[in-house]
Each structure stands twice: as C-alpha cells, then as structure tokens.
Amino acid sequence: MKKLLVGFIFIMAFNIGLADSPPQVITTGVTQLQQQAITPEQVLNKLKAGNQRFTENKMNHNDFSQIRKNTASGQYPYAFVLSCIDSRSSPDLVLDQGLGNIFVGRVAGNIVNKNMLGSMEFATKHSGAKLIVVMGHTDCGAIKGACEKGGENNLKTLLRGIYPAVKTVSSNKKINCQNKADINAIAKQNIIDQVDNIYQDSNTIKQLVNENKVMLVGAMHNLTTGKVDFFYIFKKPSN
Numbered sequence: 001m002k003k004l005l006v007g008f009i010f011i012m013a014f015n016i017g018l019a020d021s022p023p024q025v026i027t028t029g030v031t032q033l034q035q036q037a038i039t040p041e042q043v044l045n046k047l048k049a050g051n052q053r054f055t056e057n058k059m060n061h062n063d064f065s066q067i068r069k070n071t072a073s074g075q076y077p078y079a080f081v082l083s084c085i086d087s088r089s090s091p092d093l094v095l096d097q098g099l100g101n102i103f104v105g106r107v108a109g110n111i112v113n114k115n116m117l118g119s120m121e122f123a124t125k126h127s128g129a130k131l132i133v134v135m136g137h138t139d140c141g142a143i144k145g146a147c148e149k150g151g152e153n154n155l156k157t158l159l160r161g162i163y164p165a166v167k168t169v170s171s172n173k174k175i176n177c178q179n180k181a182d183i184n185a186i187a188k189q190n191i192i193d194q195v196d197n198i199y200q201d202s203n204t205i206k207q208l209v210n211e212n213k214v215m216l217v218g219a220m221h222n223l224t225t226g227k228v229d230f231f232y233i234f235k236k237p238s239n
C-alpha cells in the first residue's frame with residue numbers, strides 16, 4: 001500500500017511538472033506594449049513554441065469572447081506569415097496563434113508578388129510586425145504543378161513564379177515530378193527564393209532588415225508530423 005502511494009505521488013509530481021508548459025487560457029491578442037518590447041528573435045521563439053503546442057495537441061485555450069473585447073479597438077501583431085493556400089497548412093492553427101497575433105498572406109505556392117509585398121510593408125513599417133516568415137509545406141500541389149509545367153490561364157502565370165526553384169534543383173540533379181522527395185526539395189528551394197525576393201524587391205523591408213528591426217525567415221511545414229522547421233534565416237549582405 002505504501003509502495004502504491006509513493007508511486008501515486010511520483011506520478012502526480014511528474015504530471016504537475018509537465019503541466020508547467022501551456023496550454024494557457026488566452027484572453028487577448030498581442031498588446032501594443034508587448035509588440036514594442038519584443039525582439040524579432042523572441043517572436044520567432046513564440047512561433048516555435050506555438051508549433052510545438054500544435055504538434056503535441058496541447059494548444060492554448062482561446063477565450064474568443066474576451067479576445068474580441070480586448071482586440072476590437074486595435075491590433076498589434078508581431079509577425080507576418082506568408083503561406084500556401086493548402087487547407088492543411090493554416091498558419092494561425094499550426095503555429096497556435098489565436099486572434100490578433102499574426103498577419104497572414106496566402107497564395108498557392110507561397111510566392112511573393114507586388115500585392116503581397118505591399119501587404120508585408122503595411123504589416124511591418126506601418127503596423128509594427130517584427131518577423132516575416134515564408135512558410136511552405138510538404139507534398140505541395142502548386143510545387144508539383146510547377147515541376148510538371150502544368151496549369152493554364154492564370155494558374156499557369158502563378159506557377160511560373162516557382163520555375164526558378166525548379167530550375168535550381170534540376171540543375172543539381174535529375175528530378176522526377178512524381179517523387180515526393182524531389183517535390184519537397186523544390187518546395188524548400190522556393191521558400192529560400194521567396195525570402196530572398198522579399199529583400200530584393202521591397203526597399204521598405206530591405207531597410208527594416210538592414211536596421212535589424214525586421215527578420216526574414218523561411219520555414220517548412222510537414223503535413224504528416226505537423227512540425228514547422230524554421231530552416232532558413234536570411235542574413236543581410238555585408239557591405
């Protein structure tokens with residue numbers, strides 16, 4: 001009996017230890033003070049922690065009626081996430097960010113164009129976001145479509161934005177568009193390309209990055225495990 005009791009106490013202590021990590025009850029989005037105080041690296045850690053909660057099925061409990069009350073008068077998101085339109089790769093969910101924490105831009109193949117850059121400029125320079133993430137995912141239909149030079153009409157135009165990544169990967173090895181590893185390699189290259197495009201094509205964001213006010217990051221979301229691998233940190237060219 002004594003032995004059982006000791007075992008029970010040990011299990012309770014162990015459970016309490018685990019309970020130190022979230023889920024927490026969330027009653028507001030990022031506040032103005034929090035947004036001002038946080039660094040880009042700390043924002044990245046917040047997104048990593050959110051993804052860990054997602055993969056472990058321990059997501060925060062969002063009290064949406066309170067969050068609505070507390071965010072209706074203004075928003076102070078700390079990040080912008082550009083993702084694919086894939087129904088399984090929603091940034092708010094896979095990074096467990098509730099309401100009022102992140103701007104999200106979505107387009108097939110998570111490619112950057114002028115409208116997306118304009119949105120990112122609004123999110124950073126005008127609204128204070130400190131981190132821009134380009135998040136692609138495994139098994140992406142848009143990447144496969146670009147690899148096969150498929151699509152028609154406007155879709156064809158969109159997929160052309162991924163051609164440079166197809167070209168880069170196929171210049172190193174013979175690629176097979178039916179092979180998932182090859183598609184994922186192109187997806188990864190496309191993420192790097194799009195992060196670089198943001199810096200090259202937006203003078204506004206280039207300046208913010210040069211001043212260390214904004215950080216650019218590339219990430220790959222694994223649809224099977226749920227894990228988001230933040231594998232690419234953009235480094236500004238040294239003069």
Ligand SMILES: [Zn+2]
Binds near residue numbers: 085137
């Ligand atoms: Zn996709």
